[in-house]
Amino acid sequence: MIFIDNEGHTNPKLNLALEEYALRHFDASTDYLLFYINEPSIIIGRNQNTLEEINQEYIDAKNIHVVRRVSGGGAVYHDLGNLNFSFITNHDGKSISNFKKFTAPVIKVLNDMGVSAELKGRNDILVNEKKISGTAQFSTGKRMISHGTLLFDTDMSEVAKALQVKMSKIQSKGHKSVRSRVANISEFLKTPISMANFKEQLLIGLYEASEPFETYKLTEDEWKAVHQLKAEKYDLWDWNFGRSPKFNIQRNKRFPIGEIDLRIFVEKGHISEVKVFGDFFGRQPVSDLENILIGVPYDKREIRKTLENVSIEDYFGTLETSDFIDLVYGSD
Numbered sequence: 001m002i003f004i005d006n007e008g009h010t011n012p013k014l015n016l017a018l019e020e021y022a023l024r025h026f027d028a029s030t031d032y033l034l035f036y037i038n039e040p041s042i043i044i045g046r047n048q049n050t051l052e053e054i055n056q057e058y059i060d061a062k063n064i065h066v067v068r069r070v071s072g073g074g075a076v077y078h079d080l081g082n083l084n085f086s087f088i089t090n091h092d093g094k095s096i097s098n099f100k101k102f103t104a105p106v107i108k109v110l111n112d113m114g115v116s117a118e119l120k121g122r123n124d125i126l127v128n129e130k131k132i133s134g135t136a137q138f139s140t141g142k143r144m145i146s147h148g149t150l151l152f153d154t155d156m157s158e159v160a161k162a163l164q165v166k167m168s169k170i171q172s173k174g175h176k177s178v179r180s181r182v183a184n185i186s187e188f189l190k191t192p193i194s195m196a197n198f199k200e201q202l203l204i205g206l207y208e209a210s211e212p213f214e215t216y217k218l219t220e221d222e223w224k225a226v227h228q229l230k231a232e233k234y235d236l237w238d239w240n241f242g243r244s245p246k247f248n249i250q251r252n253k254r255f256p257i258g259e260i261d262l263r264i265f266v267e268k269g270h271i272s273e274v275k276v277f278g279d280f281f282g283r284q285p286v287s288d289l290e291n292i293l294i295g296v297p298y299d300k301r302e303i304r305k306t307l308e309n310v311s312i313e314d315y316f317g318t319l320e321t322s323d324f325i326d327l328v329y330g331s332d
């Protein structure tokens, strides 16, 4: 087993790029272990609709990263109190759902620390019925990633707030997260230890489970390639938001001019169809407004920009542009 040194980076986009790079390009004749800790972020599963998983207003205000990962499963919150472990190994054709193999050594180390952790359900590690770790896998060709979180001393109020979805009435085939009661490992330790110490103990425990163990430092060229993958994938709105499965939203609201009922269809992150119904009267056919919105990324800033020079009153009578934007994107 070779331990990959991530040099203490805490940018989730860089860490996920490093993980994917190692999966695709590192020596396929050996196993790797990577640890990473991310600054506040929500990490979305491969097949999720990002907007159905996040509290957009909250994450904007708090500058929380939103990043999609390559593995499936639900959305989790990371901060500097959450340690991620990632095994990069060969794929034997069977073990793609064999989480046990990868979680067992981690659980053993926790048990040795006096924490009564156990694997529950398909892929959660629980202590006293509370989740302290969520895991997921991804495979490509002969290689696979089996990775998981370890809530050590994460700010739990942030977990709840950042993942509390406000976007209403969305329908999609996106994978929905399974919400659980969560806890920090530090709560279950008799003697308090720091994250650095926890990380070290975990590494030593995993080391004992699979000697020989050495550390690998990436070359300058490899780091360059990791940064390139970050720039071309993990930094992009198209990957983090746009790649969501198609969804539709239905919203209606009563205004002094009458009721407006809206249906929006979003594909590959862009508005593909809009239907506006209602008992309002405008000077222009509302289908013109529907057409203006087609092709626009389903993103509040982009929608605002598109409607900047559009006279909303032409379509509805007395109605503020901001009220219409709130109807299109939601303000709740």
Ligand SMILES: Nc1ncnc2c1ncn2[C@@H]1O[C@H](COP(=O)(O)OC(=O)CCCC[C@@H]2CCSS2)[C@@H](O)[C@H]1O
Residues within 6 Å of the ligand: 043, 069, 073, 074, 075, 076, 077, 078, 082, 084, 085, 131, 132, 133, 134, 135, 136, 147, 148, 149, 150, 151, 159, 163, 176, 177, 178, 179, 180, 181, 182
């Ligand atoms: N950090 C963290 N760890 C464990 N559980 C969490 C965390 N954040 C939130 N949650 C809880 O899990 C559910 C979602 O559970 P769900 O089962 O839907 O999803 C997962 O567990 C995915 C784990 C992905 C692990 C990857 C490893 C490296 S990068 S991310 C969420 O609604 C919260 O209740």
